[in-house]
Amino acid sequence: MFRSFSRTELDFVTRFKSGEMKVEGGATVLMSGTRSPHLFTVLSGWGYREKTLEDGRRSILNFVLPGDLVGLQSALFCEMNHSVEALTDMTLCVFQRSDIEALFRREPGLAFTVVWHAARAERILDEHLLSVGRRSAAERIAYLMVFLLERARGLDLVEPGGVIATPITQGHVADALGLSLVHTNKTVKRLAARQLVSWKPGRLTIRDEDGLRVLAAYDRGRTEALPLI
């Protein structure tokens, strides 16, 4: 899942790391419009990145899982312009914004890892945007199911039979895909009737991965490991 580290990198990370933080499910990790002196790596738990319009309409930009880097924007720009919310209890590895400079100067390999994360986030957003912009409701949901399956698989979170224990609700799916809750529900039911997925609160089962891929016209994204620099 991760590439191997050199001795000095490990030392540096240990010093760079300024602590661990635990947040409860439902809590806000980073709030849009504020400035945070920290950035985080997710050690455990599920969350999501989100942006909300003044009148409450909300988009979930991406889901956050262990291994993800969160808060890079607040480290580079004045303010966060999205929020990060915890879905479950989460454990975060805390880094100081002010240490980023030293990381770039002294550990180019780790700096490279940071860009790698940023580029991966962009790639995910690209596909997501294609989905919301041009796929139908059923295609969007199929796409998201396969996406979540791939992410969960990379973290060994998929139980036999394609079962993913996840805190994601249909409300989150709706906000992630730009659909209404009602229409999301009806579409999920239709996919269930076609034996593609099944949904229970807290328990998502992918019954026919290939069928979902075909429906979504979702290219098998080659899941590359972090390249060694």
Next chain:
Amino acid sequence: MFRSFSRTELDFVTRFKSGEMKVEGGATVLMSGTRSPHLFTVLSGWGYREKTLEDGRRSILNFVLPGDLVGLQSALFCEMNHSVEALTDMTLCVFQRSDIEALFRREPGLAFTVVWHAARAERILDEHLLSVGRRSAAERIAYLMVFLLERARGLDLVEPGGVIATPITQGHVADALGLSLVHTNKTVKRLAARQLVSWKPGRLTIRDEDGLRVLAAYDRGRTEALPLI
């Protein structure tokens, strides 16, 4: 527009740069599914990043303007998973993918610039995704008009009276916002009737920036310069 460079940085960039490339309007700069040994900085011209489904449905992910970095994904992953198309003739500064490693090892300041670009791209995609997911057609177009105005302003491309000479057509706007061409046109006309914008092929005029911002509920994005590390 750019931060100042140190002498050694300038030397390095000069060596890192492996040439200039010119492409004609309408040409493909980078193609989805291929691997490129180069990445580019845009010196002049307009282009866009794009993803297309098998049946031809297309999303424009972002517009590419001078100063932008393109092809970072092909430098970090095996393949591009989006295309970059030239709208006008473009001049690109060419870098070798294989030199990225040296850049990170020897010029942390420039490495930092690369992350900054990646993070900015992500921020733009975030707002774009909110737009396509949750804004109405009129709001989306208002948002895009303000977005383009801000980008053009940063590059001194706005003529007096809010006129932007741009190769973007209503077809591109439709694909960028997840709308049909017909509906895009009708909505643009309605915004024109409200004195917010006016549209002529090759010539976009922003008549009421504040009105558009209010309609789009678009936060004034603080346009920060590249931070010095």
Next chain:
DNA sequence: CGAGTCCTTGACCATAATCAAGATATGTGG
């Protein structure tokens, strides 16, 4: 057992897609 959170369903409505022409440049070869 009651409160809260999700999920589910049906009826009705609206935004935006599709279809089908047609109008307006702009440029090209004869």
Next chain:
DNA sequence: CCACATATCTTGATTATGGTCAAGGACTCG
């Protein structure tokens, strides 16, 4: 200079996907 071709923009009629409204049901947890 004109006929023609191509790009883009425009408009109206019709359709459909998905939104909104309004309930109700199921499950969990204290």
